[in-house]
Amino acid sequence: MNNGLRITAYAAALAATFGVAYGVGNGVDPLVAAEAHPAPERDGHGTEQEGAVGAGGLGVSDGGYTLELQTPVVGAGVRTEVRFAVVEDGTGRKVTAYRREHGKELHFILASHDLGTYRHLHPVRAADGTWSVPVDLPAAGDYRAFADFTPTAEGARNLTLGADLAASGDYRPKALPAARATAMTDGYRVDLDGGLKPGRESELELTVSRNGKPVTDLQPYLGAYGHLVALRSGDLAYLHVHPAAGGPGPAVSFAATAPSGGTYRLFLDFRHGGKVHTAAFTVEAGTPAQPEEGRAQSPAPAGHAH
Template sequence: MKTGLKITAFAAALAATFGTAYGVGEALDPVVAEPAPKHEKRHEPPAAGAHAAGGGHAAGGLQISEGGYTLDLETPRVAAGHRADLRFTVRDDRGRAVTEYRREHDKELHLIVASRDLLTYRHLHPTRAADGTWSIPVDLPRAGGYRVFADFTPARKGAENLTLGADLAASGSYRPQELPPAAVTAHVDGYDVELTGSLQPGRESELSLSVSRDGKPVTDLQPYLGAYGHLVALRSGDLAYLHVHPHGEPGDGTTEPGPEISFTATAPSTGRYRLFLDFKHDGVVRTAAFTVEAGEQSTPSGTSEQSTPSGTPEHSDDGHGH
Protein backbone atom coordinates (compact mmCIF):
# COMPACT_ATOMS: atom_id res chain seq x y z
CA MET A 1 0.00 0.00 0.00
CA LYS A 2 1.26 3.48 -0.83
CA THR A 3 2.49 5.08 2.40
CA GLY A 4 2.15 8.71 1.27
CA LEU A 5 -1.50 9.50 0.75
CA LYS A 6 -2.52 13.12 0.33
CA ILE A 7 -6.02 13.91 1.37
CA THR A 8 -7.77 17.06 2.41
CA ALA A 9 -8.83 17.33 6.03
CA PHE A 10 -12.32 18.10 4.81
CA ALA A 11 -12.35 14.86 2.83
CA ALA A 12 -11.12 13.05 5.91
CA ALA A 13 -13.98 14.49 7.91
CA LEU A 14 -16.52 13.41 5.31
CA ALA A 15 -14.97 9.99 5.12
CA ALA A 16 -15.23 9.61 8.89
CA THR A 17 -18.85 10.70 8.74
CA PHE A 18 -19.83 8.02 6.24
CA GLY A 19 -17.63 5.31 7.69
CA THR A 20 -15.01 5.24 4.91
CA ALA A 21 -11.69 3.77 6.02
CA TYR A 22 -8.44 5.23 4.73
CA GLY A 23 -5.41 3.00 4.31
CA VAL A 24 -2.35 4.71 5.78
CA GLY A 25 1.26 3.90 6.56
CA GLU A 26 3.20 4.95 9.61
CA ALA A 27 3.21 8.58 8.49
CA LEU A 28 1.22 10.77 6.15
CA ASP A 29 2.26 13.72 4.04
CA PRO A 30 0.85 17.08 5.13
CA VAL A 31 -2.74 17.61 4.06
CA VAL A 32 -3.15 19.67 0.91
CA ALA A 33 -5.01 22.90 1.58
CA GLU A 34 -8.04 23.48 -0.65
CA PRO A 35 -10.78 26.13 -0.65
CA ALA A 36 -13.54 25.23 1.76
CA PRO A 37 -16.78 24.24 0.02
CA LYS A 38 -19.87 26.33 0.47
CA HIS A 39 -21.49 25.51 3.79
CA GLU A 40 -25.02 24.37 3.14
CA LYS A 41 -27.76 24.01 5.67
CA ARG A 42 -29.24 20.53 5.80
CA HIS A 43 -32.70 19.79 7.14
CA GLU A 44 -32.62 16.23 8.39
CA PRO A 45 -35.28 14.33 10.34
CA PRO A 46 -34.76 14.24 14.10
CA ALA A 47 -33.25 11.10 15.55
CA ALA A 48 -35.66 8.65 17.10
CA GLY A 49 -35.97 9.10 20.84
CA ALA A 50 -34.27 12.47 20.85
CA HIS A 51 -35.35 12.94 24.44
CA ALA A 52 -35.33 10.31 27.15
CA ALA A 53 -37.23 10.62 30.41
CA GLY A 54 -35.04 11.06 33.45
CA GLY A 55 -31.74 11.03 31.60
CA GLY A 56 -31.55 13.87 29.08
CA HIS A 57 -30.93 13.26 25.39
CA ALA A 58 -31.03 9.66 24.16
CA ALA A 59 -29.79 10.39 20.63
CA GLY A 60 -29.14 14.01 19.75
CA GLY A 61 -26.60 15.91 17.70
CA LEU A 62 -27.09 13.82 14.55
CA GLN A 63 -28.92 16.61 12.74
CA ILE A 64 -28.03 20.17 11.89
CA SER A 65 -31.70 21.24 12.00
CA GLU A 66 -34.46 20.23 14.40
CA GLY A 67 -37.62 21.74 15.84
CA GLY A 68 -37.46 24.77 13.57
CA TYR A 69 -33.85 25.67 14.51
CA THR A 70 -30.63 25.29 12.51
CA LEU A 71 -26.98 25.38 13.56
CA ASP A 72 -25.15 27.65 11.09
CA LEU A 73 -21.45 26.88 11.55
CA GLU A 74 -19.58 29.79 10.00
CA THR A 75 -16.15 28.19 10.60
CA PRO A 76 -16.31 24.72 8.98
CA ARG A 77 -12.50 24.37 8.91
CA VAL A 78 -9.54 25.25 11.15
CA ALA A 79 -5.84 24.37 11.12
CA ALA A 80 -4.77 21.72 13.64
CA GLY A 81 -2.42 23.04 16.31
CA HIS A 82 -3.30 26.68 15.64
CA ARG A 83 -5.62 28.85 17.69
CA ALA A 84 -8.62 30.10 15.73
CA ASP A 85 -12.00 31.65 16.43
CA LEU A 86 -14.89 29.23 16.03
CA ARG A 87 -18.01 31.15 15.00
CA PHE A 88 -21.60 29.99 14.61
CA THR A 89 -25.22 31.15 14.78
CA VAL A 90 -28.44 29.41 15.74
CA ARG A 91 -31.22 30.38 13.32
CA ASP A 92 -34.98 29.94 13.55
CA ASP A 93 -37.27 28.61 10.81
CA ARG A 94 -37.31 32.05 9.17
CA GLY A 95 -33.53 32.29 9.02
CA ARG A 96 -33.27 34.84 11.81
CA ALA A 97 -30.47 34.62 14.38
CA VAL A 98 -31.69 33.53 17.80
CA THR A 99 -30.71 36.08 20.46
CA GLU A 100 -32.68 34.90 23.50
CA TYR A 101 -32.02 31.66 25.33
CA ARG A 102 -33.08 30.03 28.56
CA ARG A 103 -30.16 29.67 30.96
CA GLU A 104 -29.52 26.07 31.96
CA HIS A 105 -26.74 25.06 34.32
CA ASP A 106 -25.56 28.68 34.51
CA LYS A 107 -25.14 29.08 30.72
CA GLU A 108 -27.28 29.97 27.73
CA LEU A 109 -25.49 27.46 25.51
CA HIS A 110 -23.07 24.58 26.02
CA LEU A 111 -20.70 23.83 23.14
CA ILE A 112 -19.05 20.42 22.76
CA VAL A 113 -16.31 19.75 20.20
CA ALA A 114 -15.18 16.14 19.78
CA SER A 115 -12.96 14.38 17.27
CA ARG A 116 -14.46 11.56 15.23
CA ASP A 117 -12.18 9.06 17.01
CA LEU A 118 -13.42 10.44 20.37
CA LEU A 119 -9.90 11.07 21.68
CA THR A 120 -10.11 14.87 21.68
CA TYR A 121 -12.90 16.54 23.63
CA ARG A 122 -13.70 20.16 24.42
CA HIS A 123 -16.50 21.49 26.64
CA LEU A 124 -16.70 25.19 25.85
CA HIS A 125 -18.88 28.17 26.69
CA PRO A 126 -18.72 30.73 23.88
CA THR A 127 -19.61 34.40 23.94
CA ARG A 128 -22.78 35.60 22.22
CA ALA A 129 -22.76 38.94 20.41
CA ALA A 130 -25.82 41.17 20.26
CA ASP A 131 -26.58 39.98 16.72
CA GLY A 132 -26.75 36.35 17.87
CA THR A 133 -23.32 35.26 16.63
CA TRP A 134 -21.46 32.96 19.02
CA SER A 135 -17.65 32.79 19.09
CA ILE A 136 -14.92 31.02 21.06
CA PRO A 137 -11.17 30.50 20.48
CA VAL A 138 -10.24 26.84 19.90
CA ASP A 139 -6.96 25.00 19.41
CA LEU A 140 -7.49 21.46 18.16
CA PRO A 141 -4.34 19.35 18.57
CA ARG A 142 -4.82 16.82 15.76
CA ALA A 143 -5.94 16.88 12.15
CA GLY A 144 -9.08 15.06 11.03
CA GLY A 145 -12.84 15.18 11.37
CA TYR A 146 -14.62 16.74 14.35
CA ARG A 147 -18.23 17.21 15.37
CA VAL A 148 -19.55 20.43 16.93
CA PHE A 149 -22.57 20.15 19.26
CA ALA A 150 -24.65 23.12 20.39
CA ASP A 151 -26.77 22.25 23.47
CA PHE A 152 -29.36 24.96 24.22
CA THR A 153 -32.98 25.86 24.92
CA PRO A 154 -34.58 28.81 23.09
CA ALA A 155 -36.36 31.31 25.30
CA ARG A 156 -39.52 31.03 23.23
CA LYS A 157 -42.48 29.73 25.23
CA GLY A 158 -42.86 25.99 24.97
CA ALA A 159 -39.46 25.46 23.34
CA GLU A 160 -37.60 22.27 24.30
CA ASN A 161 -33.93 21.66 24.88
CA LEU A 162 -32.10 20.86 21.62
CA THR A 163 -28.71 19.53 20.63
CA LEU A 164 -27.74 20.36 17.05
CA GLY A 165 -24.57 19.08 15.40
CA ALA A 166 -22.35 20.11 12.49
CA ASP A 167 -19.10 18.79 11.01
CA LEU A 168 -15.79 20.58 11.48
CA ALA A 169 -12.47 19.75 9.77
CA ALA A 170 -8.99 20.38 11.18
CA SER A 171 -6.34 20.44 8.45
CA GLY A 172 -2.90 18.92 8.94
CA SER A 173 -1.21 15.53 8.89
CA TYR A 174 -3.99 13.05 9.61
CA ARG A 175 -3.13 10.03 11.77
CA PRO A 176 -6.07 7.81 12.74
CA GLN A 177 -6.07 6.27 16.20
CA GLU A 178 -8.12 3.54 17.82
CA LEU A 179 -10.62 4.05 20.61
CA PRO A 180 -9.15 2.98 24.00
CA PRO A 181 -10.56 -0.27 25.40
CA ALA A 182 -13.35 -0.29 27.98
CA ALA A 183 -12.14 0.58 31.49
CA VAL A 184 -13.57 1.11 34.98
CA THR A 185 -10.99 3.67 36.14
CA ALA A 186 -9.70 6.85 34.53
CA HIS A 187 -6.65 8.81 35.66
CA VAL A 188 -6.41 12.57 35.15
CA ASP A 189 -3.98 15.04 36.77
CA GLY A 190 -3.37 12.82 39.81
CA TYR A 191 -7.04 11.97 40.30
CA ASP A 192 -8.62 8.52 39.94
CA VAL A 193 -12.24 8.27 38.85
CA GLU A 194 -13.95 4.89 39.18
CA LEU A 195 -17.05 4.00 37.18
CA THR A 196 -19.77 1.72 38.56
CA GLY A 197 -22.80 0.65 36.52
CA SER A 198 -23.38 0.27 32.80
CA LEU A 199 -25.24 1.91 29.94
CA GLN A 200 -28.29 -0.04 28.84
CA PRO A 201 -29.90 0.44 25.42
CA GLY A 202 -33.49 1.65 25.42
CA ARG A 203 -33.90 1.88 29.19
CA GLU A 204 -32.68 3.90 32.12
CA SER A 205 -29.62 2.75 34.03
CA GLU A 206 -27.67 4.14 36.94
CA LEU A 207 -24.06 5.28 36.62
CA SER A 208 -21.93 6.25 39.61
CA LEU A 209 -18.52 7.88 39.37
CA SER A 210 -16.30 8.12 42.45
CA VAL A 211 -13.44 10.63 42.61
CA SER A 212 -10.28 10.06 44.68
CA ARG A 213 -6.78 11.52 44.90
CA ASP A 214 -3.71 9.79 46.31
CA GLY A 215 -5.92 6.90 47.36
CA LYS A 216 -8.24 9.10 49.43
CA PRO A 217 -11.88 9.91 48.53
CA VAL A 218 -12.47 13.50 47.46
CA THR A 219 -15.28 14.79 49.67
CA ASP A 220 -15.07 18.50 48.85
CA LEU A 221 -15.91 18.70 45.16
CA GLN A 222 -16.85 22.21 44.08
CA PRO A 223 -19.98 23.20 42.17
CA TYR A 224 -19.42 23.51 38.44
CA LEU A 225 -22.24 24.92 36.34
CA GLY A 226 -24.66 24.31 39.20
CA ALA A 227 -23.70 20.68 39.85
CA TYR A 228 -20.88 18.54 41.26
CA GLY A 229 -20.36 16.89 37.89
CA HIS A 230 -21.51 16.82 34.29
CA LEU A 231 -21.55 13.80 32.03
CA VAL A 232 -21.60 13.63 28.23
CA ALA A 233 -21.75 10.37 26.27
CA LEU A 234 -20.96 10.06 22.55
CA ARG A 235 -21.61 6.92 20.52
CA SER A 236 -18.65 5.63 18.57
CA GLY A 237 -19.25 5.83 14.84
CA ASP A 238 -21.94 8.45 14.28
CA LEU A 239 -21.26 10.40 17.52
CA ALA A 240 -24.86 10.35 18.70
CA TYR A 241 -24.97 12.70 21.69
CA LEU A 242 -26.26 11.93 25.17
CA HIS A 243 -26.10 14.67 27.81
CA VAL A 244 -27.11 13.69 31.33
CA HIS A 245 -27.04 15.48 34.65
CA PRO A 246 -26.37 14.17 38.14
CA HIS A 247 -28.89 13.39 40.84
CA GLY A 248 -29.34 16.30 43.20
CA GLU A 249 -27.55 19.61 43.26
CA PRO A 250 -25.27 21.59 45.59
CA GLY A 251 -27.13 23.13 48.52
CA ASP A 252 -30.23 20.93 48.30
CA GLY A 253 -29.55 19.51 51.76
CA THR A 254 -29.07 15.91 50.62
CA THR A 255 -26.43 15.87 47.88
CA GLU A 256 -22.91 15.35 49.20
CA PRO A 257 -19.89 17.05 47.52
CA GLY A 258 -18.27 13.74 46.65
CA PRO A 259 -16.75 11.37 46.36
CA GLU A 260 -19.61 9.85 44.35
CA ILE A 261 -21.56 11.55 41.57
CA SER A 262 -24.55 9.55 40.31
CA PHE A 263 -26.46 9.81 37.04
CA THR A 264 -29.41 8.28 35.24
CA ALA A 265 -28.82 7.66 31.54
CA THR A 266 -30.44 5.89 28.60
CA ALA A 267 -28.36 4.64 25.67
CA PRO A 268 -30.13 4.86 22.29
CA SER A 269 -28.63 1.56 21.11
CA THR A 270 -26.03 -1.10 21.79
CA GLY A 271 -22.45 -0.26 20.87
CA ARG A 272 -19.38 1.51 22.16
CA TYR A 273 -19.68 4.90 23.84
CA ARG A 274 -17.21 7.41 25.20
CA LEU A 275 -18.11 8.99 28.56
CA PHE A 276 -16.68 12.37 29.58
CA LEU A 277 -17.09 13.46 33.21
CA ASP A 278 -16.38 17.10 34.11
CA PHE A 279 -15.71 17.77 37.80
CA LYS A 280 -14.19 20.66 39.73
CA HIS A 281 -11.75 20.48 42.64
CA ASP A 282 -9.23 22.96 44.03
CA GLY A 283 -10.57 25.54 41.59
CA VAL A 284 -9.76 23.52 38.46
CA VAL A 285 -12.19 21.71 36.13
CA ARG A 286 -10.91 18.35 34.94
CA THR A 287 -12.36 15.73 32.62
CA ALA A 288 -12.17 11.96 33.07
CA ALA A 289 -12.87 9.84 29.98
CA PHE A 290 -14.10 6.23 29.73
CA THR A 291 -14.92 3.82 26.94
CA VAL A 292 -17.97 1.65 27.72
CA GLU A 293 -20.03 -0.97 25.91
CA ALA A 294 -23.78 -0.33 26.07
CA GLY A 295 -25.63 -3.54 26.72
CA GLU A 296 -22.85 -5.16 28.74
CA GLN A 297 -23.91 -6.21 32.24
CA SER A 298 -20.76 -4.78 33.78
CA THR A 299 -17.70 -2.83 32.79
CA PRO A 300 -14.47 -4.90 32.52
CA SER A 301 -12.82 -5.05 35.95
CA GLY A 302 -9.21 -4.31 36.68
CA THR A 303 -8.72 -1.98 33.71
CA SER A 304 -7.90 1.70 33.71
CA GLU A 305 -7.26 4.53 31.31
CA GLN A 306 -4.70 7.30 31.51
CA SER A 307 -5.67 10.63 30.01
CA THR A 308 -3.39 11.87 27.26
CA PRO A 309 -2.48 15.48 26.37
CA SER A 310 -4.45 15.26 23.11
CA GLY A 311 -7.55 14.33 25.05
CA THR A 312 -7.21 17.06 27.67
CA PRO A 313 -10.38 19.15 27.64
CA GLU A 314 -10.70 22.89 27.48
CA HIS A 315 -13.12 24.87 29.61
CA SER A 316 -14.01 28.48 28.98
CA ASP A 317 -15.71 29.74 32.09
CA ASP A 318 -13.46 32.73 32.73
CA GLY A 319 -14.14 35.76 30.64
CA HIS A 320 -17.03 34.23 28.74
CA GLY A 321 -20.08 35.20 30.74
CA HIS A 322 -23.28 36.19 29.05
Protein backbone atom coordinates in the same frame (compact mmCIF):
# COMPACT_ATOMS: atom_id res chain seq x y z
CA MET B 1 7.03 8.24 2.12
CA ASN B 2 4.91 9.93 4.79
CA ASN B 3 2.34 7.42 6.04
CA GLY B 4 0.05 10.26 7.13
CA LEU B 5 -2.65 11.63 4.86
CA ARG B 6 -3.01 15.30 4.07
CA ILE B 7 -6.43 16.48 5.21
CA THR B 8 -7.88 19.34 3.19
CA ALA B 9 -11.24 21.05 3.31
CA TYR B 10 -12.29 18.80 0.43
CA ALA B 11 -11.30 15.56 2.13
CA ALA B 12 -11.92 16.44 5.76
CA ALA B 13 -15.34 14.85 5.85
CA LEU B 14 -13.67 11.48 5.23
CA ALA B 15 -11.12 11.86 8.00
CA ALA B 16 -11.07 11.05 11.71
CA THR B 17 -8.71 12.29 14.37
CA PHE B 18 -7.52 11.19 17.79
CA GLY B 19 -6.13 13.20 20.64
CA VAL B 20 -6.27 13.32 24.40
CA ALA B 21 -9.61 13.79 26.12
CA TYR B 22 -9.78 17.43 27.10
CA GLY B 23 -12.39 19.59 28.84
CA VAL B 24 -12.63 23.37 29.17
CA GLY B 25 -14.49 25.34 31.81
CA ASN B 26 -14.19 28.23 34.18
CA GLY B 27 -16.17 29.77 36.97
CA VAL B 28 -17.98 28.31 39.96
CA ASP B 29 -21.73 28.19 39.48
CA PRO B 30 -24.43 27.74 42.11
CA LEU B 31 -25.94 24.27 42.31
CA VAL B 32 -29.15 23.79 40.36
CA ALA B 33 -31.59 20.92 40.09
CA ALA B 34 -30.23 17.90 38.23
CA GLU B 35 -31.89 17.19 34.89
CA ALA B 36 -31.31 15.49 31.57
CA HIS B 37 -31.99 16.95 28.13
CA PRO B 38 -32.61 14.13 25.65
CA ALA B 39 -33.60 14.93 22.09
CA PRO B 40 -35.34 12.52 19.70
CA GLU B 41 -32.98 10.34 17.67
CA ARG B 42 -32.92 11.24 14.01
CA ASP B 43 -31.79 9.43 10.91
CA GLY B 44 -29.25 10.76 8.40
CA HIS B 45 -31.90 13.01 6.89
CA GLY B 46 -32.83 14.63 10.19
CA THR B 47 -36.06 12.65 10.51
CA GLU B 48 -37.08 11.46 13.95
CA GLN B 49 -36.88 7.69 14.29
CA GLU B 50 -39.80 5.83 15.85
CA GLY B 51 -39.05 4.52 19.32
CA ALA B 52 -35.71 6.32 19.61
CA VAL B 53 -34.67 7.35 23.09
CA GLY B 54 -32.41 10.13 24.32
CA ALA B 55 -30.17 10.78 21.31
CA GLY B 56 -29.42 14.24 19.94
CA GLY B 57 -26.89 16.05 17.82
CA LEU B 58 -27.44 13.90 14.73
CA GLY B 59 -29.00 16.69 12.68
CA VAL B 60 -28.07 20.28 11.94
CA SER B 61 -31.77 21.25 12.14
CA ASP B 62 -34.52 20.33 14.58
CA GLY B 63 -37.60 21.86 16.18
CA GLY B 64 -37.63 24.83 13.80
CA TYR B 65 -34.00 25.83 14.41
CA THR B 66 -30.73 25.31 12.50
CA LEU B 67 -27.12 25.46 13.65
CA GLU B 68 -25.11 27.63 11.24
CA LEU B 69 -21.40 26.89 11.65
CA GLN B 70 -19.63 29.89 10.09
CA THR B 71 -16.13 28.44 10.62
CA PRO B 72 -16.31 24.90 9.18
CA VAL B 73 -12.53 24.46 8.71
CA VAL B 74 -9.63 25.22 11.08
CA GLY B 75 -5.96 24.30 11.08
CA ALA B 76 -4.81 21.54 13.41
CA GLY B 77 -2.81 22.99 16.30
CA VAL B 78 -3.68 26.54 15.28
CA ARG B 79 -5.73 28.69 17.65
CA THR B 80 -8.76 29.82 15.66
CA GLU B 81 -11.93 31.69 16.55
CA VAL B 82 -14.91 29.51 15.69
CA ARG B 83 -18.11 31.42 14.97
CA PHE B 84 -21.65 30.07 14.73
CA ALA B 85 -25.27 31.02 15.19
CA VAL B 86 -28.62 29.37 15.82
CA VAL B 87 -31.21 30.59 13.31
CA GLU B 88 -34.96 30.24 13.10
CA ASP B 89 -36.09 28.16 10.15
CA GLY B 90 -38.35 30.11 7.82
CA THR B 91 -37.30 33.58 8.98
CA GLY B 92 -33.53 33.08 8.99
CA ARG B 93 -33.27 35.29 12.07
CA LYS B 94 -30.50 34.56 14.56
CA VAL B 95 -31.70 33.57 18.01
CA THR B 96 -30.75 36.13 20.66
CA ALA B 97 -32.83 34.96 23.63
CA TYR B 98 -32.03 31.72 25.43
CA ARG B 99 -33.10 30.11 28.67
CA ARG B 100 -30.15 29.79 31.04
CA GLU B 101 -29.57 26.17 32.01
CA HIS B 102 -26.81 25.06 34.35
CA GLY B 103 -25.44 28.58 34.40
CA LYS B 104 -25.15 29.04 30.63
CA GLU B 105 -27.37 30.09 27.74
CA LEU B 106 -25.73 27.54 25.45
CA HIS B 107 -23.35 24.62 25.92
CA PHE B 108 -20.89 24.02 23.06
CA ILE B 109 -19.15 20.64 22.72
CA LEU B 110 -16.45 19.64 20.24
CA ALA B 111 -15.48 15.99 19.75
CA SER B 112 -13.40 14.19 17.16
CA HIS B 113 -15.17 11.46 15.24
CA ASP B 114 -12.87 8.89 16.81
CA LEU B 115 -13.94 10.19 20.27
CA GLY B 116 -10.34 10.74 21.34
CA THR B 117 -10.62 14.53 21.61
CA TYR B 118 -13.36 16.20 23.65
CA ARG B 119 -13.82 19.82 24.66
CA HIS B 120 -16.63 21.53 26.52
CA LEU B 121 -16.34 25.19 25.56
CA HIS B 122 -18.09 28.34 26.71
CA PRO B 123 -18.67 30.66 23.73
CA VAL B 124 -19.62 34.33 23.97
CA ARG B 125 -22.74 35.65 22.24
CA ALA B 126 -22.74 38.98 20.43
CA ALA B 127 -25.84 41.19 20.42
CA ASP B 128 -26.76 40.02 16.90
CA GLY B 129 -26.87 36.37 17.99
CA THR B 130 -23.45 35.30 16.67
CA TRP B 131 -21.48 33.07 19.05
CA SER B 132 -17.67 32.88 19.08
CA VAL B 133 -15.05 30.87 20.95
CA PRO B 134 -11.30 30.30 20.49
CA VAL B 135 -10.46 26.71 19.56
CA ASP B 136 -7.12 24.90 19.33
CA LEU B 137 -7.70 21.35 18.07
CA PRO B 138 -4.70 19.04 18.61
CA ALA B 139 -4.85 16.93 15.45
CA ALA B 140 -6.19 16.88 11.91
CA GLY B 141 -9.42 15.18 10.99
CA ASP B 142 -13.17 15.32 11.22
CA TYR B 143 -14.88 16.78 14.30
CA ARG B 144 -18.47 17.25 15.40
CA ALA B 145 -19.69 20.47 16.99
CA PHE B 146 -22.74 20.29 19.30
CA ALA B 147 -24.89 23.20 20.48
CA ASP B 148 -27.09 22.35 23.49
CA PHE B 149 -29.65 25.08 24.21
CA THR B 150 -33.28 26.06 24.84
CA PRO B 151 -34.77 29.14 23.11
CA THR B 152 -37.12 31.29 25.16
CA ALA B 153 -39.73 31.28 22.39
CA GLU B 154 -43.11 29.91 23.45
CA GLY B 155 -43.31 26.16 22.99
CA ALA B 156 -39.57 25.77 22.32
CA ARG B 157 -37.88 22.74 23.87
CA ASN B 158 -34.30 21.88 24.69
CA LEU B 159 -32.36 21.00 21.54
CA THR B 160 -28.96 19.57 20.69
CA LEU B 161 -27.92 20.37 17.13
CA GLY B 162 -24.75 19.07 15.49
CA ALA B 163 -22.56 20.23 12.59
CA ASP B 164 -19.31 18.95 11.10
CA LEU B 165 -16.04 20.82 11.52
CA ALA B 166 -12.72 19.87 9.88
CA ALA B 167 -9.16 20.42 11.08
CA SER B 168 -6.66 20.40 8.21
CA GLY B 169 -3.24 18.77 8.51
CA ASP B 170 -1.66 15.31 8.73
CA TYR B 171 -4.16 12.61 9.63
CA ARG B 172 -2.92 9.62 11.65
CA PRO B 173 -5.67 7.30 12.88
CA LYS B 174 -5.63 5.49 16.23
CA ALA B 175 -7.92 2.98 17.88
CA LEU B 176 -10.68 3.79 20.37
CA PRO B 177 -9.41 3.12 23.92
CA ALA B 178 -10.51 -0.18 25.43
CA ALA B 179 -13.40 -0.32 27.87
CA ARG B 180 -12.12 0.11 31.44
CA ALA B 181 -13.71 1.14 34.71
CA THR B 182 -10.80 3.32 35.84
CA ALA B 183 -9.44 6.55 34.34
CA MET B 184 -6.62 8.82 35.44
CA THR B 185 -6.63 12.55 34.80
CA ASP B 186 -4.28 15.18 36.25
CA GLY B 187 -3.36 12.90 39.16
CA TYR B 188 -6.97 12.05 39.99
CA ARG B 189 -8.37 8.54 39.77
CA VAL B 190 -12.00 8.11 38.73
CA ASP B 191 -13.72 4.74 39.11
CA LEU B 192 -16.88 3.92 37.17
CA ASP B 193 -19.52 1.61 38.61
CA GLY B 194 -22.48 0.65 36.45
CA GLY B 195 -23.15 0.67 32.74
CA LEU B 196 -25.45 1.84 29.97
CA LYS B 197 -28.55 -0.14 29.04
CA PRO B 198 -30.15 0.25 25.59
CA GLY B 199 -33.58 1.88 25.91
CA ARG B 200 -33.56 1.66 29.71
CA GLU B 201 -32.48 4.04 32.43
CA SER B 202 -29.47 2.90 34.42
CA GLU B 203 -27.28 4.40 37.11
CA LEU B 204 -23.67 5.39 36.59
CA GLU B 205 -21.66 6.16 39.72
CA LEU B 206 -18.27 7.81 39.36
CA THR B 207 -15.99 8.04 42.37
CA VAL B 208 -13.11 10.52 42.52
CA SER B 209 -9.94 9.98 44.53
CA ARG B 210 -6.44 11.44 44.65
CA ASN B 211 -3.27 9.92 46.09
CA GLY B 212 -5.33 7.00 47.35
CA LYS B 213 -7.74 9.21 49.32
CA PRO B 214 -11.38 9.99 48.42
CA VAL B 215 -12.09 13.53 47.25
CA THR B 216 -14.89 14.87 49.44
CA ASP B 217 -14.75 18.55 48.54
CA LEU B 218 -15.66 18.69 44.85
CA GLN B 219 -16.63 22.19 43.75
CA PRO B 220 -19.77 23.08 41.77
CA TYR B 221 -19.30 23.14 37.99
CA LEU B 222 -22.16 24.19 35.73
CA GLY B 223 -24.55 23.97 38.63
CA ALA B 224 -23.60 20.48 39.83
CA TYR B 225 -20.74 18.44 41.28
CA GLY B 226 -20.23 16.69 37.97
CA HIS B 227 -21.15 17.04 34.34
CA LEU B 228 -21.44 14.00 32.05
CA VAL B 229 -21.70 13.74 28.27
CA ALA B 230 -22.02 10.42 26.40
CA LEU B 231 -21.31 10.07 22.67
CA ARG B 232 -22.06 6.95 20.63
CA SER B 233 -19.19 5.66 18.53
CA GLY B 234 -19.87 5.84 14.81
CA ASP B 235 -22.55 8.51 14.42
CA LEU B 236 -21.73 10.49 17.61
CA ALA B 237 -25.30 10.44 18.90
CA TYR B 238 -25.28 12.78 21.91
CA LEU B 239 -26.61 11.99 25.37
CA HIS B 240 -26.39 14.76 27.98
CA VAL B 241 -27.17 13.92 31.61
CA HIS B 242 -26.69 15.53 35.00
CA PRO B 243 -26.12 14.02 38.42
CA ALA B 244 -28.74 13.07 40.94
CA ALA B 245 -28.89 15.09 44.13
CA GLY B 246 -25.91 14.41 46.33
CA GLY B 247 -22.94 15.84 48.15
CA PRO B 248 -19.52 17.08 47.00
CA GLY B 249 -17.99 13.65 46.48
CA PRO B 250 -16.33 11.33 46.41
CA ALA B 251 -19.14 9.71 44.38
CA VAL B 252 -21.29 11.44 41.77
CA SER B 253 -24.26 9.50 40.39
CA PHE B 254 -26.02 9.90 37.06
CA ALA B 255 -29.17 8.42 35.55
CA ALA B 256 -28.76 7.81 31.82
CA THR B 257 -30.57 5.97 29.04
CA ALA B 258 -28.61 4.73 26.02
CA PRO B 259 -30.60 5.17 22.79
CA SER B 260 -29.27 1.85 21.45
CA GLY B 261 -26.66 -0.82 21.93
CA GLY B 262 -23.11 -0.08 20.87
CA THR B 263 -19.93 1.55 22.06
CA TYR B 264 -20.08 4.88 23.87
CA ARG B 265 -17.47 7.28 25.16
CA LEU B 266 -18.27 8.95 28.50
CA PHE B 267 -16.72 12.29 29.46
CA LEU B 268 -16.96 13.41 33.08
CA ASP B 269 -16.11 17.02 33.93
CA PHE B 270 -15.56 17.78 37.61
CA ARG B 271 -14.08 20.74 39.45
CA HIS B 272 -11.57 20.52 42.29
CA GLY B 273 -8.85 22.84 43.50
CA GLY B 274 -10.25 25.63 41.34
CA LYS B 275 -9.69 23.69 38.08
CA VAL B 276 -11.90 21.59 35.82
CA HIS B 277 -10.70 18.07 35.06
CA THR B 278 -12.03 15.58 32.51
CA ALA B 279 -12.05 11.80 32.84
CA ALA B 280 -12.99 9.65 29.84
CA PHE B 281 -14.31 6.08 29.63
CA THR B 282 -15.23 3.68 26.85
CA VAL B 283 -18.43 1.76 27.64
CA GLU B 284 -20.33 -0.96 25.80
CA ALA B 285 -24.08 -0.41 26.23
CA GLY B 286 -25.51 -3.49 27.92
CA THR B 287 -22.19 -4.47 29.50
CA PRO B 288 -21.21 -3.20 32.99
CA ALA B 289 -17.80 -1.56 33.26
CA GLN B 290 -15.14 -4.05 34.33
CA PRO B 291 -12.71 -3.06 37.10
CA GLU B 292 -9.01 -3.43 36.50
CA GLU B 293 -7.66 -5.89 39.05
CA GLY B 294 -4.36 -4.90 40.56
CA ARG B 295 -4.08 -1.69 38.59
CA ALA B 296 -4.33 1.85 39.91
CA GLN B 297 -4.64 3.67 36.62
CA SER B 298 -5.37 3.41 32.95
CA PRO B 299 -2.44 3.51 30.49
CA ALA B 300 -2.89 7.14 29.50
CA PRO B 301 -4.41 10.26 31.10
CA ALA B 302 -7.96 11.04 30.11
CA GLY B 303 -7.78 14.79 30.35
CA HIS B 304 -5.93 17.93 31.37
CA ALA B 305 -6.49 20.64 33.94
CA HIS B 306 -7.33 24.06 32.65
